[in-house]
Amino acid sequence: MGDLFEIGTGSLLPADEQIKGDVPRISVKTTDNGVLGSYNTAENQKARHFENVISVNFFGKAYYHPYKASFDMKVHTLKILNHPFNKETGLYFTSLINHRFAGQYSYGSQLSSSKLKNENFRIKVPVHTDGEIAFDYMETYIKELEAERIKELEAERIKELEAYLVATGLNDYVLSDDEKRLIANFRNWGGAWYSFNVKDLFGKSVRGKRLKSSDRIIGKLPFVTAGETDQGISAFVGNNVQIFKRNTTTIDMFGSAKYRNYEYGGDDHIAVVNTESLPKYASLFVTATLNKSAHTGKFDYSRNFYAKDADELQIMLPITTHQKPDYELMSRYIRAIEKLVIKGVVEWKDKQIKATKKVVSKNNVD
Structure with a gap:
């Protein structure tokens, strides 16, 4: 070890000089790469700084640090x-050292620099x-x-994505001919x-109530x-507040509308439009309008947007031959739009698979 490495030791940082900052402090920890926290030690003459080194604490646990850090006296x-x-070489040597010292040291028998x-x-x-x-x-x-690990992680993500798509019924993303026509003719639906008027369609909008x-x-x-x-969610609360129904739309004080597929509470900066009787996808369409x-x-x-402003809104909607909103x-x-989004996610997934295979293939050749 002494022939291979220049061996150094950290130093004590008194409690009264442990000022929070941006320089990592490496201590005798067996988690988080040994990082105790980040402190303002850049100008501290007592703190010893090293960069691009392997740390070994008195338990014999090693970590590689490509960044500048200060080190505790027991490291x-x-x-x-x-x-x-x-x-790569830093990680390889770190693995060798961890294997060499595994289980050999404790509080009663500590690894010292002289032993190293x-x-x-x-x-x-x-x-x-x-x-x-x-x-x-x-x-x-x-x-x-690393390439193999990336491959494993991608496989895990892909499996999770596919399971999610199946569980939510979003695994069908092939557009029918009718859906293709709908998208192509969106701006010219006859x-x-x-x-x-929003109030005529959904009744009076409701304003939330302030909760400090x-x-x-x-x-x-x-x-x-x-x-x-x-999505404007500021907290999750257990207070006794008015609960608004799922499948409704909120409009905040700036006029920004959002669809809610869950029950929720709201403060006085939002107005709730009562679209809960609509089919889900129709409610999403109305939210956009x-x-x-x-x-x-x-x-x-x-100039805040209030519930009374929601009641005065006029929105353009496609209609049936009976002059009613065509929610169907x-x-x-x-x-159809949802299918296009899902298709984009699936195509991204396929590109990730190809990119991963390319990385693995290149590294195997090299």
């Missing part, structure tokens, strides 16, 4: 002599016929392992569109407010 550092570390430097501490490494260390072999071996953050009790009910992040009508830039912090046609159209 030793190993830097290869006369050859640069890269990710002892000539009896040896590890077996691959070499060429001329006796030189086979760094090229190490790099190729680790790349092949001119059979009409402007409807400090009063919220952690629970399972999604609580909706204004915003695009996480509500968003087009309300989310125009007219509403902001100084809307449902078929949204289902």
Whole structure:
């Protein structure tokens, strides 16, 4: 070990100097690559910094660190002599060291830097016929392992995706001729569109009720407010609040409409349009038209969108020969759009499979 590596040791960082920052601190941990946390040690003269090294703590547990970090006094550092570390060689040596020291050290019998430097501490490494260390072999071996792991992960993701598509009934993504015509003629459905008042269609919209953050009790009910992040869900609460029905649409204070396929609560920054009697896909279509009508830039912090504004909205919908909203046609159209989205996901999945196979094949050849 002493012939292979430059061996160093970390240093103590007093509690009063442990200021949170962005430099990882490597300690005697057997999880998270030994990272205790991140501290502002860049300008601390007492903290010892190393980069692109292997750490070995007093339990004999090793990790590779390609980044700059500070190290605890119970952690030793190993830097290869006369050859640069890269990710592959660093990981290969780390594996060898972990195998060498597995189960040998504890609080009662700790691994010290002097022991590491002892000539009896040896590890077996691959070499060429001329006796030189086979760094090229190490790099190729680790790349092949990584490629195989990527392949396994992709297989797991693909299996999960396929199971999800089957469980949700989304595994059918082939467009019928009728659906192809629907999409192709979307903007020219015989001119059979009409402007409807939202209140006339769905009754009066409802406004949510304010619930201060400090009063919220952690629970399972999604609580909706204004915003695009996480679909406007600000928390999950257990408070006794009004519960709005699934298959309804919320419009927030900025005029942004979102479909909700679950029960939820809402604060006073949202209006709820009662579309629950519609088929799911028709409700999704209506949500899109509500968003087009309300989310125009007219509403902001100084001019909020309220339930009364929802009642005044006019939305354009395709109609039947009886001049009624054609919810069946809307449902078929949204289902066709959903198939296109699913098809895009499946095509992405297939590309990932091909890319993975290409990586594995290249590494095997190299």
